[in-house]
Amino acid sequence: MFVLEQFYVAIKNDEIAGVAACTDGKTFSVRLNTKELRKHLGFFKGSIAGIFLKKEFEAPYENFPPNTGSIEFVGTAPKFRGQGVASQIIQHIIENTPYNDYVIDEVADTNIPAMRLYEKLGFEEYKRKPIPEKIAKKNGINNLLSLKYVKK
Numbered sequence: 001m002f003v004l005e006q007f008y009v010a011i012k013n014d015e016i017a018g019v020a021a022c023t024d025g026k027t028f029s030v031r032l033n034t035k036e037l038r039k040h041l042g043f044f045k046g047s048i049a050g051i052f053l054k055k056e057f058e059a060p061y062e063n064f065p066p067n068t069g070s071i072e073f074v075g076t077a078p079k080f081r082g083q084g085v086a087s088q089i090i091q092h093i094i095e096n097t098p099y100n101d102y103v104i105d106e107v108a109d110t111n112i113p114a115m116r117l118y119e120k121l122g123f124e125e126y127k128r129k130p131i132p133e134k135i136a137k138k139n140g141i142n143n144l145l146s147l148k149y150v151k152k
Contacts, residue, residue, distance in 0.1 A: 001033050003031055006029040007021045010089050018085035018086050019075055020093060021071070022070065022072070037050050067099055068103060069102045070103055070105065071104045074086050074089070094121075102149040103126075105146045106129070106144040107145045107146075108143075109145055118147050126147065126148045
């Protein structure tokens with residue numbers, strides 16, 4: 001379901017150390033397959049997952065700025081955290097893709113390691129989406145932050 005052309009992978013000692021995707025805001029980095037979801041989750045759960053995940057991962061970007069890359073699905077394997085893997089992948093994306101600006105949407109304000117990484121790389125907050133109070137109490141996230149990087 002991952003659109004492999006959009007993903008960057010860091011490998012260390014023949015192990016996947018981290019991943020990230022970069023899109024142009026017009027194409028998706030994930031293409032959901034309801035059949036696969038049903039195969040692994042069962043008919044009912046797979047169908048429900050397909051409906052909800054489609055809204056989350058295949059919603060079109062609204063007013064996406066031209067010449068901007070969207071960095072998505074940044075993740076580091078637990079064994080490799082704190083070793084600069086995500087930083088190197090994002091730097092590689094910035095240096096090797098044709099965009100002038102980059103955005104990272106909806107980072108949880110409580111994800112302190114991610115926020116430190118993005119700030120260290122030069123990303124700045126440009127939008128803040130508050131989480132409704134009842135949901136915030138349940139999941140511990142107060143805001144979803146959107147960050148932007150402008151090439152100099």
